[in-house]
Amino acid sequence: xxxxxxxxxxxxxxxxxxxxxxxxxxxxxxxxxxxxxxxxxxxxxxxxxxxxxxxxxxxxxxxxxxxxxxxxxxxxxxxxxxxxxxxxxxxxxxxxxxxxxxxxxxxxxxxxxxxxxxxxxxxxxxxxxxxxxxxxxxxxxxxxxxxxxxxxxxxxxxxxxxxxxxxxxxxxxxxxxxxxxxxxxxxxxxxxxxxxxxxxxxxxxxxxxxxxxxxxxxxxxxxxxxxxxxxxxxxxxxxxxxxxxxxxxxxxxxxxxxxxxxxxxxxxxxxxxxxxxxxxxxxxxxxxxxxxxxxxxxxxxxxxxxxxxxxxxxxxxxxxxxxxxxxxxxxxxxxxxxxxxxxxxxxxxxxxxxxxxxxxxxxxxx
Numbered sequence: 376x377x378x379x380x381x382x383x384x385x386x387x388x389x390x391x392x393x394x395x396x397x398x399x400x401x402x403x404x405x406x407x408x409x410x411x412x413x414x415x416x417x418x419x420x421x422x423x424x425x426x427x428x429x430x431x432x433x434x435x436x437x438x439x440x441x442x443x444x445x446x447x448x449x450x451x452x453x454x455x456x457x458x459x460x461x462x463x464x465x466x467x468x469x470x471x472x473x474x475x476x477x478x479x480x481x482x483x484x485x486x487x488x489x490x491x492x493x494x495x496x497x498x499x500x501x502x503x504x505x506x507x508x509x510x511x512x513x514x515x516x517x518x519x520x521x522x523x524x525x526x527x528x529x530x531x532x533x534x535x536x537x538x539x540x541x542x543x544x545x546x547x548x549x550x551x552x553x554x555x556x557x558x559x560x561x562x563x564x565x566x567x568x569x570x571x572x573x574x575x576x577x578x579x580x581x582x583x584x585x586x587x588x589x590x591x592x593x594x595x596x597x598x599x600x601x602x603x604x605x606x607x608x609x610x611x612x613x614x615x616x617x618x619x620x621x622x623x624x625x626x627x628x629x630x631x632x633x634x635x636x637x638x639x640x641x642x643x644x645x646x647x648x649x650x651x652x653x654x655x656x657x658x659x660x661x662x663x664x665x666x667x668x669x670x671x672x673x674x675x676x677x678x679x680x681x682x683x684x685x686x687x688x689x690x691x692x693x694x695x696x697x698x699x700x701x702x703x704x705x706x707x708x709x710x711x712x713x714x715x716x717x718x719x720x721x722x723x724x725x726x727x728x729x730x731x732x733x734x735x736x737x738x739x740x741x
Contacts, residue, residue, distance in 0.1 A: 388414060395427060402443065405434040409447050416454050424454055441475050442484075448472035449488050456495045460683075465495055482516055483525075489513035490529050497536045506536055524565075527557035531569050538576045547576055563597050564606075570594035571610050578617045587617055605646075608638035612650050619657045628657055644678050651675035652691055659698050669698060689717035693730065704741050708734065 391414075394407035408431035415424035428451045435444035449472040456465035469492045476484040490513040497506030510533045517525035531554040538547030551573045558565045571594040578587030591614045598606040612635040619628030632654045639646045652675040659668030672695050679687035692714035700707035711734050718727040 400434050400437045402434075402438060402440060405431045405438070405440070405443055405447075408434070409443075409450065412447075412454075413450060416450075421454065421457070425451070428454065442479055442481070445472045445475035445479065445481070445484060445488075448475070449484075449491065452488075452495070453491055456491075459498065462495060462498070466492065469495065483520060483522070486513045486516035486520065486522070486525055486529075489516070490525075490532060493529075493536070494532055497532075500539070503536060503539070507533070510536065523557045523559075524562070527554045527562070527565060527569075530554035530557065531565075531572065534576075535572055538572075541579070544576060544579070548573065551576065563601055564603065567594045567597040567601070567603070567606060567610075570597070571606075571613065574610075574617075575613055578613075581620070584617060584620070588614070591617065604638045605643070608635045608643075608646060608650075611635035611638065612646075612653065615650075615657075616653055619653070622660070625657060625660070629654065632657065644682060645684070648675045648678035648682075648684070648687060651678070652687075652694070655698075656694060659694075665698060665702075669695065672698065685717045685721050686723070689714045689721070689723070689726065692717070693726070696733075700737060704737060708737050708741065711737065 388411070391407045391411050394404060395411045397404050408427045412424045412427035412431060415421075415427065428447055431447045432444055432451065435441075435447060448468050452465045452468035452472060455461045455468065458465075469488055473485060473488045473492065476488060489509050493506045493509035493513060496502045496509065499506075510529055514526060514529045514533065517529055530550050534547045534550035534554060537543045537550065540547075551569055555566065555569045555573070558569065570590050574587045574590035574594060577583045577590065580587075591610055595607060595610045595614065598610060611631050615628045615631035615635060618624045618631065621628075632650055636647065636650045636654070639650065651671050655668045655671035655675060658664045658671065661668075672691055676688060676691040676695070679685075679691060692710045696707040696710035696714065699710065711730055715727055715730040715734065718724075718730060
């Protein structure tokens with residue numbers, strides 16, 4: 376345990392695994408299971424991580440250690456919440472953790488779980504107000520505790536949530552800049568994340584593209600120093616999207632997107648799908664490269680089908696239809712109809728109505 380607390384994870388891991396494999400109901404076994412579960416979650420060994428975390432919770436319950444249970448329920452909620460199909464289950468686990476922490480009067484723990492709960496619920500745009508309320512409760516608690524690191528994290532999440540509403544962009548920017556001010560010089564990873572989000576937000580205003588690019592390049596430089604390939608992949612993608620808006624810089628944008636794709640590990644299928652989609656759209660602007668663009672979009676679609684991501688599939692099918700509609704109208708019509716069905720299935724009325732109009736126009740041409 377001491378090695379792990381000192382940050383010597385590689386040295387501590389074999390010892391922790393040995394303890395975690397021990398039978399019995401002792402707190403040291405429960406703690407080892409919790410730590411190994413977190414390590415495996417970072418390694419994307421999700422089923423193994425979940426099994427260890429559930430065993431850790433069970434031991435905590437049997438030995439009546441509510442504080443341990445609350446901590447592991449939080450971790451388990453975070454893990455399960457990665458799967459959007461299990462959001463309800465994740466929310467239930469987090470609410471159990473929050474209730475235990477309230478009984479224990481653990482305000483710091485409550486602030487952390489309220490933050491995670493706000494992040495989870497905020498993925499559902501229909502529940503944005505509820506998510507904002509949870510995040511503000513977390514922020515108020517962190518302020519009372521004078522926890523600047525905690526405030527920085529919640530301000531970042533709150534800025535991301537509020538920034539989805541273009542009418543509140545100024546408010547979101549202010550929150551993100553507050554978050555950046557709270558990040559100490561030692562928190563390079565935190566600075567990089569906020570700079571990325573700030574660059575995305577400001578980049579929506581085409582008059583501020585240069586400022587946005589500068590923020591994204593600052594983020595990228597910090598991530599390079601950290602050798603964080605996953606973070607670099609995300610920022611390279613955003614930078615490619617931003618620069619790609621300028622048709623005079625299409626080659627530069629394509630290079631950035633291909634770098635992003637190269638950084639995506641085989642396990643990051645969702646990330647690969649997003650970059651393939653952006654790359655396909657960029658290349659598809661050049662009619663001489665339509666076949667290459669179609670191939671990239673179909674690769675992205677295949678990943679969306681493998682991961683059962685209906686929203687992504689609907690988006691790709693629409694883009695493929697737009698790419699093909701001037702040359703292969705029957706195929707384009709089929710793609711639009713498939714996209715329409717998926718949008719209806721996920722309740723996206725805005726895109727469904729747009730597709731209905733697109734389909735009606737195309738039918739008149741055929």
